[in-house]
Amino acid sequence: xxxxxxxxxxxxxxxxxxxxxxxxxxxxxxxILVLDLFMSKESSRRLSPQLGILFLIAAFVLTIRNFGIxxxxxxAGGDMINLSNMLYVLDxxxxxxxxxxxxxxAVVLLMSIDxxxxxxxxxxxxxxxxxxxxxxxxxxxxxxxxxxxLFVGLELLSISSYVLVAMRRNHAKSTEGAMKYLVxxxxxxxxxxxxxSFLYGVTGQTNLAMGASTMLQLWDQFKPVLVLGFLxxxxxxxxxxxxxxxxxxxxxxxxGAGNPVTxxxxxxxxxxxFALILRVFLWGFSRVFGDIYIYLVILAALTMVIGNxxxxxxxxxxxxxxxxxxxxxxxxxxxxxxxxxxSSIDNIWLSLGQTVFYxxxxxxxxxxxxxxxxxxTRQAGNETLEAFRGLWRRSPFLAVSMAVFxxxxxxxxxxxxxxxxxxxFLGTINTEMYWLGGLLFATSAIAFYYYFGVLKAxxxxxxxxxxxxxxxxxxxxxxxxxxGLIGTIxxxxxxxxxxxxxxxxxxxxx
Amino acid sequence: MLSVEQFLTLGAIxxxxxxxxxxxxxxxxxxxxxxxxxxxxVNINLLTFARFGLTPSINGQIFTLFVMTIAxxxxxxxxxxxxxxxxxxNTSDVRDQDLMKW
Numbered sequence: 001x002x003x004x005x006x007x008x009x010x011x012x013x014x015x016x017x018x019x020x021x022x023x024x025x026x027x028x029x030x031x032i033l034v035l036d037l038f039m040s041k042e043s044s045r046r047l048s049p050q051l052g053i054l055f056l057i058a059a060f061v062l063t064i065r066n067f068g069i070x071x072x073x074x075x076a077g078g079d080m081i082n083l084s085n086m087l088y089v090l091d092x093x094x095x096x097x098x099x100x101x102x103x104x105x106a107v108v109l110l111m112s113i114d115x116x117x118x119x120x121x122x123x124x125x126x127x128x129x130x131x132x133x134x135x136x137x138x139x140x141x142x143x144x145x146x147x148x149x150l151f152v153g154l155e156l157l158s159i160s161s162y163v164l165v166a167m168r169r170n171h172a173k174s175t176e177g178a179m180k181y182l183v184x185x186x187x188x189x190x191x192x193x194x195x196x197s198f199l200y201g202v203t204g205q206t207n208l209a210m211g212a213s214t215m216l217q218l219w220d221q222f223k224p225v226l227v228l229g230f231l232x233x234x235x236x237x238x239x240x241x242x243x244x245x246x247x248x249x250x251x252x253x254x255x256g257a258g259n260p261v262t263x264x265x266x267x268x269x270x271x272x273x274f275a276l277i278l279r280v281f282l283w284g285f286s287r288v289f290g291d292i293y294i295y296l297v298i299l300a301a302l303t304m305v306i307g308n309x310x311x312x313x314x315x316x317x318x319x320x321x322x323x324x325x326x327x328x329x330x331x332x333x334x335x336x337x338x339x340x341x342x343s344s345i346d347n348i349w350l351s352l353g354q355t356v357f358y359x360x361x362x363x364x365x366x367x368x369x370x371x372x373x374x375x376x377t378r379q380a381g382n383e384t385l386e387a388f389r390g391l392w393r394r395s396p397f398l399a400v401s402m403a404v405f406x407x408x409x410x411x412x413x414x415x416x417x418x419x420x421x422x423x424x425f426l427g428t429i430n431t432e433m434y435w436l437g438g439l440l441f442a443t444s445a446i447a448f449y450y451y452f453g454v455l456k457a458x459x460x461x462x463x464x465x466x467x468x469x470x471x472x473x474x475x476x477x478x479x480x481x482x483x484g485l486i487g488t489i490x491x492x493x494x495x496x497x498x499x500x501x502x503x504x505x506x507x508x509x510x
Numbered sequence: 511m512l513s514v515e516q517f518l519t520l521g522a523i524x525x526x527x528x529x530x531x532x533x534x535x536x537x538x539x540x541x542x543x544x545x546x547x548x549x550x551x552v553n554i555n556l557l558t559f560a561r562f563g564l565t566p567s568i569n570g571q572i573f574t575l576f577v578m579t580i581a582x583x584x585x586x587x588x589x590x591x592x593x594x595x596x597x598x599x600n601t602s603d604v605r606d607q608d609l610m611k612w
Contacts (some may be wrong), residue, residue: 175591176609179538194525200573207566
């Protein structure tokens with residue numbers, strides 16, 4: 001609010017103005033932590049997730065309020081709303097991601113209610129407040145404009161996720177997955193930090209907005225150092241969103257973690273990683289993007305190809321979804337990569353719209369697929385594709401839902417996944433990167449093959465004898481699946497409303 | 511008087527030793543120690559730039575404090591997970607963590 005250097009006094013009203021959703025979640029997390037100490041074990045187990053969902057909804061509503069604040073400010077022609085000299089900003093880019101995080105985590109907690117009933121060793125209150133704190137970390141990643149703050153947000157999300165993966169602590173796979181995630185995640189953080197230190201060294205700024213102009217002046221003189229810094233940061237962030245070749249942790253961690261945690265990693269954590277990548281590369285490197293975008297193109301291409309090809313051989317359904325989510329990260333990187341060819345301001349808004357649309361579609365279909373998977377694999381007692389055999393006979397509702405989600409992931413018309421992919425494809429045509437668009441098509445064709453394997457098991461094969469009884473769907477899981485179904489189909493049949501909303505946003509506060 | 515290059519080289523060497531250790535060591539505790547070494551390299555870099563950079567500023571020193579704090583939190587969680595892992599598997603050898611493959 002004032003551009004004075006040095007210390008700016010912060011008032012609570014300023015803080016509340018800019019970061020109300022984050023604060024409500026922090027308060028909620030600590031409240032659950034404290035209440036857990038006073039409540040009986042049973043009531044804590046019952047109430048904590050409900051309280052958590054309540055606070056997430058409150059944060060969701062406050063974020064919607066923030067859209068109004070940003071719009072008013074833009075209409076009045078004011079500067080970007082920020083704290084402490086652009087340390088932390090309030091803009092629609094952050095708001096959109098915050099909606100995604102809070103909604104995603106709320107659905108994850110809804111799924112978790114069923115998870116708690118079947119995993120009695122999981123401490124429910126701890127689980128719930130770690131989820132809330134992880135969401136706050138993700139929100140900080142979407143809104144901070146300073147490397148230090150971004151890093152703290154990233155670690156808040158990461159460290160909470162490590163613990164969440166290890167929550168089933170008597171489960172050998174769970175702890176193994178958590179250990180792998182922790183080791184690879186902290187090596188990645190160290191690499192990203194090493195990259196950030198070079199960025200800071202050359203520009204003398206940890207602030208992305210202020211560093212960007214300095215970087216343009218020094219680009220020619222210090223290009224090797226800055227590119228090294230960029231690459232190290234790309235590796236670090238690439239691990240977080242599981243880009244090939246930094247994806248090896250993902251299948252193991254996804255398999256080891258409980259289903260709700262896996263869907264949290266696949267959706268919220270990944271979306272947060274993309275928010276961070278977009279924030280850092282679009283702000284910090286905005287002036288020199290033409291020189292570095294080629295690395296993003298290479299990573300996107302590799303991720304699409306290897307993610308989809310590796311999924312072909314998977315027998316375990318969770319690993320299959322893990323590789324599929326690796327491949328989706330490749331699609332999601334394309335809109336950013338194409339900006340290297342045409343980085344006019346209109347293209348930036350378009351790219352952001354494509355990324356966010358695909359992320360929303362991805363949220364619905366992934367959450368739904370993991371919800372179906374939870375019930376089906378539990379009844380079958382294993383996590384292989386065999387568990388889905390003859391699902392059509394055992395539960396038509398689950399069978400049809402799973403069919404919709406997998407077809408959407410593959411990119412079948414009339415589903416959200418198709419529309420999302422189509423917008424991304426149009427972006428590659430716009431910027432004349434035809435081969436990347438072609439690769440998107442080709443790898444989607446590969447994806448159809450392995451998703452078809454799932455469909456074949458569901459509809460064509462007969463179930464084995466011992467699992468012939470009907471499947472009961474618990475209420476919380478049923479609601480999750482219904483949300484996923486509605487979202488996937490509505491976005492697929494009528495995407496215009498969503499696109500109109502996205503086009504009307506003041507992405508960076510203007 | 512030491513020059514900037516010498517500090518940066520020290521940082522680079524430490525970072526490489528840390529990365530090498532994290533990728534090759536068999537004991538998970540040593541792997542965690544190696545990660546700490548990488549973070550120390552980051553701190554040396556940040557402090558060097560904060561003092562001798564093109565435009566020296568206090569930000570680098572503040573960054574270092576955050577890095578140290580978070581590294582401590584990370585390693586605490588790492589050791590806690592390691593204990594849980596050890597109880598399940600009775601080993602802290604990286605090569606034995608093979609329940610899930612490919």
